[in-house]
Amino acid sequence: MNVSTTLLGLLEPQPSHGYELKHEYDTLFGIGKPLSFGQVYGTLSRLERDGQIVMHDSAPGGGPERRRYVITSDGVTRLEQWLAAPEQPEPHLQAVLYVKVVLALLSDRPASAYLDAQRTAHLDRMRELTAMRKAGPLRRSLLADFGLFHLEADLRWMEVTMARLNDLRAEVVR
Amino acid sequence: MSVLLAARGVRKAFGTTDALRGADLEVRDGEILAVMGPSGSGKSTLLHCLAGIFPPDEGEVWFDGNRVDRLSEAGRTALRRTAFGFVFQFGQLVPELDALDNVALPLLLGGVRRGEAYAQAANWFPRLGLSELEHRRTGELSGGQAQRVALARALAVRPKVIFADEPTGSLDTLTGEQVMDLLVDVAREEGATVIIVTHDARVAAYADREVVVRDGLVSDFRAAAR
Numbered sequence: 198m199n200v201s202t203t204l205l206g207l208l209e210p211q212p213s214h215g216y217e218l219k220h221e222y223d224t225l226f227g228i229g230k231p232l233s234f235g236q237v238y239g240t241l242s243r244l245e246r247d248g249q250i251v252m253h254d255s256a257p258g259g260g261p262e263r264r265r266y267v268i269t270s271d272g273v274t275r276l277e278q279w280l281a282a283p284e285q286p287e288p289h290l291q292a293v294l295y296v297k298v299v300l301a302l303l304s305d306r307p308a309s310a311y312l313d314a315q316r317t318a319h320l321d322r323m324r325e326l327t328a329m330r331k332a333g334p335l336r337r338s339l340l341a342d343f344g345l346f347h348l349e350a351d352l353r354w355m356e357v358t359m360a361r362l363n364d365l366r367a368e369v370v371r
Numbered sequence: 372m373s374v375l376l377a378a379r380g381v382r383k384a385f386g387t388t389d390a391l392r393g394a395d396l397e398v399r400d401g402e403i404l405a406v407m408g409p410s411g412s413g414k415s416t417l418l419h420c421l422a423g424i425f426p427p428d429e430g431e432v433w434f435d436g437n438r439v440d441r442l443s444e445a446g447r448t449a450l451r452r453t454a455f456g457f458v459f460q461f462g463q464l465v466p467e468l469d470a471l472d473n474v475a476l477p478l479l480l481g482g483v484r485r486g487e488a489y490a491q492a493a494n495w496f497p498r499l500g501l502s503e504l505e506h507r508r509t510g511e512l513s514g515g516q517a518q519r520v521a522l523a524r525a526l527a528v529r530p531k532v533i534f535a536d537e538p539t540g541s542l543d544t545l546t547g548e549q550v551m552d553l554l555v556d557v558a559r560e561e562g563a564t565v566i567i568v569t570h571d572a573r574v575a576a577y578a579d580r581e582v583v584v585r586d587g588l589v590s591d592f593r594a595a596a597r
Contacts, residue, residue: 316583316592317592317593319572320576320581323573323576324576324577327573327577345573345576348572349572352572360409
């Protein structure tokens with residue numbers, strides 16, 4: 198998650214305080230991983246330094262929690278560029294799984310047992326996400342779906358790999 | 372929970388092909404179990420043996436404390452009509468009948484009087500989001516509607532076990548989720564045990580636990596880990 202551009206996106210509709218942004222971020226995106234206030238105020242400080250937001254007004258007292266920020270035209274430009282740019286597809290998890298399978302084969306460990314254990318862990322997580330999807334609301338359901346589809350892709354890869362372990366062993370073991 | 376259904380050392384061959392090579396499985400009362408495995412692994416054969424659709428060549432099948440594999444063909448048919456419900460990938464509704472006829476059919480076959488059978492069948496329609504579709508022919512139903520009618524038909528006899536073989540295999544993701552939500556919710560409300568054969572991890576994630584059939588044997592990795 199790119200916190201700075203996400204905060205820009207939350208600031209675009211209207212000026213907002215740091216604590217309001219944190220609350221909105223946690224509600225929409227921070228399920229299981231809320232932002233700390235330090236992250237919020239540190240990020241707002243950098244965005245202000247880079248001219249992407251400016252202080253809109255400030256309540257008496259002057260601390261960072263009193264300031265209300267508004268997005269600038271530079272901030273809107275950065276937000277638009279970020280939204281329009283496709284994310285780099287990065288199958289990190291598959292890469293880790295792949296490395297573990299190959300290392301297991303190289304060391305004559307039971308790669309299939311490792312894959313079976315991983316499938317069980319994946320299905321446990323999918324059960325949690327299925328319950329989360331069902332409980333709603335829609336924004337949480339769609340986040341759960343995102344996780345479910347990715348885990349499903351991992352499981353498909355594990356199934357194909359399981360069926361080809363002997364061939365892979367023959368290829369990688371010298 | 373007590374064991375409701377079990378396979379012990381079940382073997383089944385078709386010609387020279389061994390579909391099951393000594394499968395063992397226990398299913399607890401009220402449990403929702405996913406049976407996973409690659410194509411041709413024997414998972415559908417296991418379901419058919421458990422459901423008494425055909426007897427195993429060797430081994431035992433138990434339901435509610437009784438040997439299913441020792442029943443006659445007529446005994447297994449009676450068991451399927453009274454205690455089991457079935458949902459298949461393509462619904463397998465009778466196309467000449469309307470939706471209500473299809474749901475009433477297992478009740479009529481089980482000897483329930485016509486008026487009572489149709490009254491009971493009609494009760495399932497609002498419960499499964501099928502209100503006002505009672506008199507549609509199966510060809511006039513969408514895939515999701517047809518599968519919900521198939522679910523109503525499976526539930527009509529208030530079965531102790533629902534066997535579902537790839538129940539969302541012919542549906543898109545959202546429709547499949549709706550069918551699975553209904554299947555799981557209604558089964559839990561009814562206290563029914565559900566055995567779902569699937570290769571789809573998203574479907575398996577609805578189950579309380581999963582086993583994997585591979586080369587005609589059942590692997591329960593959770594039990595192995597305990």
